[in-house]
Amino acid sequence: MIRILFFLLVVLLLGVGFAWLADRPGDLVVTLGGMQYKVTLMVAASAIVAIVAAVMLTWWVVKSLVTSPYTLRRHFRARKRDRGYQSLSTGLIAAGAGDGETARRMIKQAEKLLNVDQEPLIKLLDAQSAMLEGRPEDARAKFEAMLEDPETKLLGLRGLYLEAQRLGARDASRHYAEEAALLAPNVEWAASAALGQKTTHGDWDGALLLLEKQRAAKQLDKEKAKRERAVLLTAKAIETFETDPASAKSTAIEANKMAPDLIPAAIIAAKTLFSQGDLRKGSKILEFSWKKQPHPEVAETYVHARLGDSVIDRLKRARHLASLYPHHPESSLAIAQAALAAGELKEAREAAEAVLRSAPRESAYLLLADIEEAQTGDQGRVRQWLSRAVKAPRDPAWTADGYVSERWAPASPVTGRLDAFEWKVPVEQLGPVIDSGDDFDRALATEPVRPREEVKPLTPARPVVLEAEKPVSKEDRGQTDVVDAEIVQLGPPIDSRERQASKPTETGNPERIAAVLPAFPEKPVKSKDEDEEFVFPVPDDPGVRPRDGAERNKKFRLF
Known part of the structure; x- marks a missing residue:
């Protein structure tokens, strides 16, 4: 476009110039070798323009003849390169679609048309085709060869990491992830994988340092980084609670401040405070957590906050905690367990049966079996409660990626993902629970419970x-x-x-x-x-x- 405008501008200037000369007649006299030549100004200007145009045309022809071999070579080289990239693109698409045969054929064409040393995509396509054809050793060898080139080193580490994950070689995958994280801290998969590996092996300080680097590189948003730091601090406090209570206290309190809704952080913070005699502050932390989400571990820690308390005192603490979130199944279960330990069997039975009316679950039936055995000793009824517990809905548990754990953990043991555990029912019911004990419940409702000595x-x-x-x-x-x-x-x-x-x-x-x-x-x-x-x-x-x-x-x- 610029060239066209420049050409039009030149033509316009020439036209204006010739028009100006036409309006001003005159002669041009040139004396050369005793001869005098006289021409008009219009003829002289036209001759000058024609001479300039002839010189430029002659220069273009000569230059084209001189540079024609190089031009031809460049044309054929560009055509060959385009064909090579077309083969490479077709091969990558075939590899992504799982067509190993087509990918291998395209690799051979690309190797003929392109320079393998200058095009790293050929190495990647070669490794992917080896994996598609069931040759993992060749694929690993090609990924290892990429480590020698700084341009493809990160790509090779990624391939080796995925291959180690596929084979279940955790140590090898950890090594490749850490090396990739050092090479490129801003790469999310490397930083996340290295963070998960450090968490799995209990390297809390290294995990916190790596998390700080991720936050500085702006890979994580502020809230997510804050939550993950609280998770790591909680895990560190739990591990150091027995050996270094003072350090665990500061770490746990910091974690609780960062994530007040993180139940394990509240529990470990309260435990560290209880161990140093600060009953009031620890109880407030647990009460705040209970109001957010009632949890059996919170109730257990709250009831047994002070060593040496009688069972009656623990029952009073359970009643107070339940009053903060009444009519919740966990509140009723906390009262039932404390009442059973205190010998208040009637209150324990009423609280456990309240759970069955609102949200039947396995733990409530097991608790009723214990109450039945302690109150009447009727083994028939005890077995009835136990048989119903087998068919009852499961209690919530710590679950991450389909893995159910008795204890909370900072990362998933399946994927290494941080903050993966959730408190929920592991297997949800697909339909209503069919209970064959309705007649038994009606018999219990109409028949007074007799103590053991009256049977x-x-x-x-x-x-x-x-x-x-x-x-x-x-x-x-x-x-x-x-x-x-x-x-x-x-x-x-x-x-x-x-x-x-x-x-x-x-x-x-x-x-x-x-x-x-x-x-x-x-x-x-x-x-x-x-x-x-x-x-x-x-x-x-x-x-x-x-x-x-x-x-x-x-x-x-x-x-």
Whole structure:
């Protein structure tokens, strides 16, 4: 565009000049060799312009003839380079699509058309095609060869790191990540991988230094860097709490200030304060965390804040903590556990049953089994609570990338990602929980709980077993270690005198049985040797041996 404008400007100037000369006639006289030449100004100007144009044209022709070999070579070289880059582009696309054969063919074409030493993409394509063709050793050798070139060193470290991760060589991947982080601190994958590796191996100071470099390089936003620093400080305080309480205290308090909603930071900060006798400040930290999110570890630390407290004092502390977030399952569980330890079994049972009404979970059923054993000693009911705990929804746990841990950790053991653990239910329910203990709950709701000393001993007798095909043999009735069948509690035990007075025949009380099991078979079961109907008295859960699939599904047990 500029050249066109310049050409138009020159033509315009020439036109203006010739017009100016045409308006001003005159002669130009030139004396040369005794001869005098006289021409008009217009002819002289035209001759000058023609001579200049001829000189320029002659110079262009001569220059083109002189430089034509170089021009031709450059043209063919550019054409060859374009074909090479086209082959390289096609090969990279094929490698990304998983077409190893096409990628290998394009590599051969690119090597013929391009200089391998000057084009690092050929090395990358060669390594990727080796991985696609199932030659990991060749791929590693090519990545290692890239380490010798400063331009491709980081690329080689990236390839070696991914290959080590794929093979599960954690030490090797840690080495490559750290070397890449030193070479380019601003590369996110290298810094994150090195940070995760240092965290996994407990190098807290090195991890904090690397995190500070990331923050200085503006790889992390301010809030994320603050959160991750709090996580690292929390992990460091937990590790040094036993050996260096003073240092752990300052570290934990700093972590708690950076992330007040980080539960492990609040717990370790409170523990360090409790160890030095600062009960009030530590309790405030835990109370603040409890108001944000009730957590069983917070409740455990708060209740056992002071050594030497009686169980009654701990129950009072549990009640106070629960009052800060009432009607929450964790609040009820904290009261139930403290009340069980203090011997307040009625309060413990009420708190545990409150959890079942709001959010049934495994820990609540297990706690009720402990309360049942301590209050009545009825092993049948204890086993009933335990069987329901197996089918109950799971309690929340520390979960990261599908890995469930009993304790919090600063990084995921699967991916090494920092601050990956979350307090949540590991496996969510896909549908409603089917509970077969409704009759048991109704029986418990209508029947008062009797202490252990008021339960009357039962007369040994054979179990009542109703099957669809055949009765239980004597050997089957001797097995007492199975709880696979569905169990229904009929009510308080009946001794032999009550049984004799209450049942007119050996068929028992059909109205009472029908009240608990409305879907009972109408046709009574008969023995093999005689045709008359029979049932046996109810014992205190003698149990039966395991049954196979179809036979177990046809069976009902009463006790």
